Ligand code: HEM
């Protein structure tokens with residue numbers, strides 16, 4: 001396998017090996033947290049240990065880190081492979097180095113989100129991380145499937161990453177709010193995030209199917225994806241008697 005093809009597989013492989021198992025664990029703990037809380041409200045003696053709450057949050061933090069990480073990686077591959085192929089670092093060095101700076105700034109803002117204790121700073125770092133992801137996604141090298149945004153791996157991925165960032169930012173609000181408004185907002189947003197994750201599994205597999213090996217690309221270039229046809233060339237046929 002060519003190195004280029006190997007790098008294309010790093011993002012999907014990490015998503016499958018790291019992100020999806022974490023989604024399973026976090027969802028399981030979320031269900032237990034809810035069951036336990038409702039049982040306690042009803043005055044029942046719950047068999048679910050109280051630790052499920054802190055386990056949900058601790059693994060939730062890792063889920064958030066891994067989702068933002070794979071989203072950055074998913075955009076880094078097409079951006080930098082096309083930068084190198086089209087020599088963008090010398091032809092449009094201002095944009096190329098700005099993109100590098102935005103990757104670094106987004107990672108830094110996301111790191112500070114976990115360190116910040118004051119609410120306003122948590123909101124600022126959450127907003128900066130989200131804006132960073134959107135600006136990187138706006139680069140022409142990223143395939144956004146704008147005409148089919150409702151089934152686009154890019155839009156689902158960025159939306160899911162932002163929902164994970166919001167979850168981290170509102171953690172303290174969920175605990176402090178005695179009326180459970182933030183808790184209910186969190187449940188609604190993250191049930192939607194679960195649907196987006198299912199969508200990521202489907203759209204990611206579809207996109208993987210449509211990307212050929214690097215050695216196949218030049219043969220597939222004449223194909224038209226709109227009419228779903230390839231030119232019939234005698235070069236493709238090998239006579240049977242040879
Ligand atoms: C797949 C993603 C997630 C889903 C479906 C989800 C869902 C839930 C549910 C159903 C609850 C229980 C609500 C209740 O008590 O009725 C909960 C609690 C909570 N979640 Fe999440 N969540 C997810 C990810 C996250 C993330 C990434 C964080 C941030 C680190 C987070 C932070 C919290 C906190 C702080 C609580 C309150 C825990 C407690 O009461 O001890 N969640 N979540």
Ligand code: HEM
Pocket residue numbers: 008011012015016019067070071072074075077078142143144153154157158160161197200201203204205207208211
């Ligand atoms: C939560 C999980 C995931 C997130 C947040 C995510 C996010 C992203 C983002 C933001 C991009 C860049 C935009 C694009 O090209 O569409 C991308 C690209 C891609 N992703 Fe994912 N993804 C996830 C899971 C997966 C999975 C499970 C697969 C495959 C089974 C996959 C396969 C791909 C492929 C093939 C690309 C295109 C890369 C290229 O343009 O060369 N992704 N992903």
